[in-house]
Amino acid sequence: MELLEKLKIKPIEWIEDDSEGPKLRWLDTRLLPWEEVYRETRDYRRVAVAIKSMEIRGAPAIGVAAAYGLALAAVYSNSKSSEELWNKLQEAREVLATTRPTAYNLFWALNRVMNKAREQLERGSDVDDIIRTVVDEAKKIHIEDVKTNIELGRIGAKLIDDGDTILTHCNAGALATAAYGTAEGIMRAAIEEGKRIKVIATETRPLLQGARLTVWELKKEGIEVKLITDNMVGYVMYKGLVDKVIVGADRITADGYVANKIGTYMIAVLAYRHKVPFYVAAPTSTFDMSIEGDNIPIEERDPDEVRTILGKLLITVKDVDVYNPAFDITPPELVTAIITEKGIITPPYREAIARIVKGKR
Numbered sequence: 024m025e026l027l028e029k030l031k032i033k034p035i036e037w038i039e040d041d042s043e044g045p046k047l048r049w050l051d052t053r054l055l056p057w058e059e060v061y062r063e064t065r066d067y068r069r070v071a072v073a074i075k076s077m078e079i080r081g082a083p084a085i086g087v088a089a090a091y092g093l094a095l096a097a098v099y100s101n102s103k104s105s106e107e108l109w110n111k112l113q114e115a116r117e118v119l120a121t122t123r124p125t126a127y128n129l130f131w132a133l134n135r136v137m138n139k140a141r142e143q144l145e146r147g148s149d150v151d152d153i154i155r156t157v158v159d160e161a162k163k164i165h166i167e168d169v170k171t172n173i174e175l176g177r178i179g180a181k182l183i184d185d186g187d188t189i190l191t192h193c194n195a196g197a198l199a200t201a202a203y204g205t206a207e208g209i210m211r212a213a214i215e216e217g218k219r220i221k222v223i224a225t226e227t228r229p230l231l232q233g234a235r236l237t238v239w240e241l242k243k244e245g246i247e248v249k250l251i252t253d254n255m256v257g258y259v260m261y262k263g264l265v266d267k268v269i270v271g272a273d274r275i276t277a278d279g280y281v282a283n284k285i286g287t288y289m290i291a292v293l294a295y296r297h298k299v300p301f302y303v304a305a306p307t308s309t310f311d312m313s314i315e316g317d318n319i320p321i322e323e324r325d326p327d328e329v330r331t332i333l334g335k336l337l338i339t340v341k342d343v344d345v346y347n348p349a350f351d352i353t354p355p356e357l358v359t360a361i362i363t364e365k366g367i368i369t370p371p372y373r374e375a376i377a378r379i380v381k382g383k384r
């Protein structure tokens with residue numbers, strides 16, 4: 024875990040040196056940029072609440088948190104047998120899996136931990152061995168996410184030129200992952216290589232992840248960032264102020280359809296119209312190889328997220344009907360390239376994704 028110590032922002036931490044047993048600690052992103060408040064728990068159900076309420080948000084971060092949720096369920100299950108432990112893990116998986124439907128990393132992480140636990144169960148391992156396996160797998164997912172982001176950043180930085188202005192949407196940074204970030208990871212890597220970049224961040228209505236999180240994250244590290252409202256993207260591109268777009272992803276299908284924060288599709292269309300490269304940064308754990316086309320489940324959230332500013336200021340008639348999809352879907356023809364920790368994926372996507380994600384030759 025020494026790698027984690029070097030990173031400036033650590034949004035999720037597994038704490039073991041506590042006399043009362045291990046616990047999970049996380050930065051409550053809902054309170055940024057005003058307050059840096061850390062929460063902690065030993066109860067996997069509280070982790071589920073943190074994911075659903077978006078204290079913890081961002082596809083990779085959700086996966087890491089859910090994996091640690093299973094670890095907490097195992098550690099505090101008080102099971103008398105391996106079968107009892109397995110049943111309790113299945114209950115915990117169900118609670119964690121029903122928090123948010125779109126980010127594929129959630130299901131990828133839960134399945135990876137459960138598969139390891141099942142392997143131990145089928146080998147006849149005892150309760151302690153299964154608990155150890157679950158905790159160790161969650162820790163592996165955590166540290167792998169950091170290493171993945173760093174490698175993805177290094178690979179993606181090749182696409183960035185000195186002097187580029189990069190537009191990004193929502194937050195795909197350290198606050199959306201275990202650390203370092205995907206889209207913002209590419210920005211960090213480019214800067215570490217000595218490239219001078221500027222960032223334009225969209226505010227990202229309705230929950231303002233761009234204004235609240237991306238701006239906070241980049242300013243904290245001295246990275247030049249300019250904030251715009253979502254409806255300014257067209258004019259900013261019309262004026263030629265954007266050299267590249269880099270966004271994250273919540274789920275990518277086997278043929279390159281990209282689910283990401285609502286507003287991403289609009290930006291992709293504008294980038295296509297203005298011939299601006301539109302890059303998607305995502306670890307291979309975001310790819311759902313079981314889906315093709317735009318059949319991605321899109322989360323619809325509380326209407327009051329649209330009716331108010333962060334639940335505090337009503338900005339419309341209080342009972343107005345609302346549509347609040349948290350994500351949209353960008354078709355592959357609008358995506359210039361998908362940057363992963365295993366390489367840069369370019370069209371034709373179905374074949375290239377199978378090669379990179381599944382390692383198929």
Ligand SMILES: CSC[C@H]1O[C@H](OP(=O)(O)O)[C@H](O)[C@@H]1O
Nearest residue numbers: 080081082195199271272283284
């Ligand atoms: C590193 S990908 C993060 C991805 O997740 C965000 O969604 P949310 O804030 O609702 O969890 C957004 O779509 C980001 O691109």
